[in-house]
Amino acid sequence: MGVYDLVIVGAGPAGLTAAIYAGRQGMKAIILEMMIGSGSGYMVPAMENYPGFEKISGKNLLEIIKKQAEEHVIIKNMEEVKDITVLNNKNLEIITSKGEYRSRAVIISTGSRHRRLKVPGEIEFIGRGVCYCATCDGPLYKGKDVMMIGGGNAAVQEALYLESMGCKVTIVHRRDELRAEKYLQEKLKEKNIPIIWDSVVEEIKGDAAVDEVVLYNRKEDVHVVVETSGVFIAIGEEPLNEVAKSAGVELDGKGYIKVDKFQRTSIPGLYAAGDITGGIKQWVVACSEGAVAALFAHKDNMD
Numbered sequence: 462m463g464v465y466d467l468v469i470v471g472a473g474p475a476g477l478t479a480a481i482y483a484g485r486q487g488m489k490a491i492i493l494e495m496m497i498g499s500g501s502g503y504m505v506p507a508m509e510n511y512p513g514f515e516k517i518s519g520k521n522l523l524e525i526i527k528k529q530a531e532e533h534v535i536i537k538n539m540e541e542v543k544d545i546t547v548l549n550n551k552n553l554e555i556i557t558s559k560g561e562y563r564s565r566a567v568i569i570s571t572g573s574r575h576r577r578l579k580v581p582g583e584i585e586f587i588g589r590g591v592c593y594c595a596t597c598d599g600p601l602y603k604g605k606d607v608m609m610i611g612g613g614n615a616a617v618q619e620a621l622y623l624e625s626m627g628c629k630v631t632i633v634h635r636r637d638e639l640r641a642e643k644y645l646q647e648k649l650k651e652k653n654i655p656i657i658w659d660s661v662v663e664e665i666k667g668d669a670a671v672d673e674v675v676l677y678n679r680k681e682d683v684h685v686v687v688e689t690s691g692v693f694i695a696i697g698e699e700p701l702n703e704v705a706k707s708a709g710v711e712l713d714g715k716g717y718i719k720v721d722k723f724q725r726t727s728i729p730g731l732y733a734a735g736d737i738t739g740g741i742k743q744w745v746v747a748c749s750e751g752a753v754a755a756l757f758a759h760k761d762n763m764d
Contacts, residue, residue, distance in 0.1 A: 571700075735747035
């Protein structure tokens with residue numbers, strides 16, 4: 462059994478930043494990450510709003526932060542946290558897929574995952590035309606017609622990335638205006654990327670791979686079949702809250718962890734940071750929450 466001052470669950474921007482701050486305060490800390498890398502952050506094709514970098518991919522930025530974090534803490538990949546329990550002595554017991562740990566404090570920074578359309582054909586064609594990561598799969602569709610489903614920042618960023626890879630991309634959005642930031646919408650216009658408005662996907666069809674998509678125009682009340690080789694989906698996210706539920710922390714109506722301004726949850730010794738707390742989902746916010754969580758994990762449990 463490993464004994465630590467702090468266990469951090471998740472190696473995204475929040476978790477890695479928390480590790481840097483914990484290490485600098487002299488805490489014996491460890492990061493447990495269920496994936497081989499640092500979660501969904503690896504899939505961000507490009508950012509132009511992270512301080513210090515005019516443009517950088519999520520993967521490259523995470524590698525830079527990870528290298529800094531590794532100077533302070535141990536990082537274990539492919540180790541999923543299954544349960545967190547408060548013991549009588551107020552220490553926390555963490556059960557994982559590979560072992561057990563004891564810690565004075567835990568920071569949950571498990572983030573969120575891509576929301577699915579939940580339409581016929583979506584699950585069947587994952588990896589055969591249905592994609593959730595433009596960075597991962599975009600190069601496979603160079604020169605081909607693809608759809609990007611969504612209207613927020615992520616959808617527009619990935620559509621621009623697909624266009625830069627040589628894909629013939631069309632955005633499909635259920636409303637008559639995008640939610641993405643203005644500068645991203647201006648880039649869409651510069652690239653002449655077409656948008657199908659007021660439409661939702663009703664079915665994804667094909668034989669060996671995706672061949673076409675059935676769209677329903679809600680405004681005109683008509684169904685349209687559109688030929689396409691790929692469907693990229695970016696319609697928002699949902700919290701990865703299984704660990705939070707196992708610990709019994711209080712969640713909001715959407716399943717995100719409730720925290721105070723010091724990132725404390727409803728359970729003493731247990732903190733949360735990053736996208737798992739809801740709110741503004743930006744890397745700089747996740748990093749700041751990770752820093753705050755680590756500082757108060759130290760203040761509350763080590764002083």
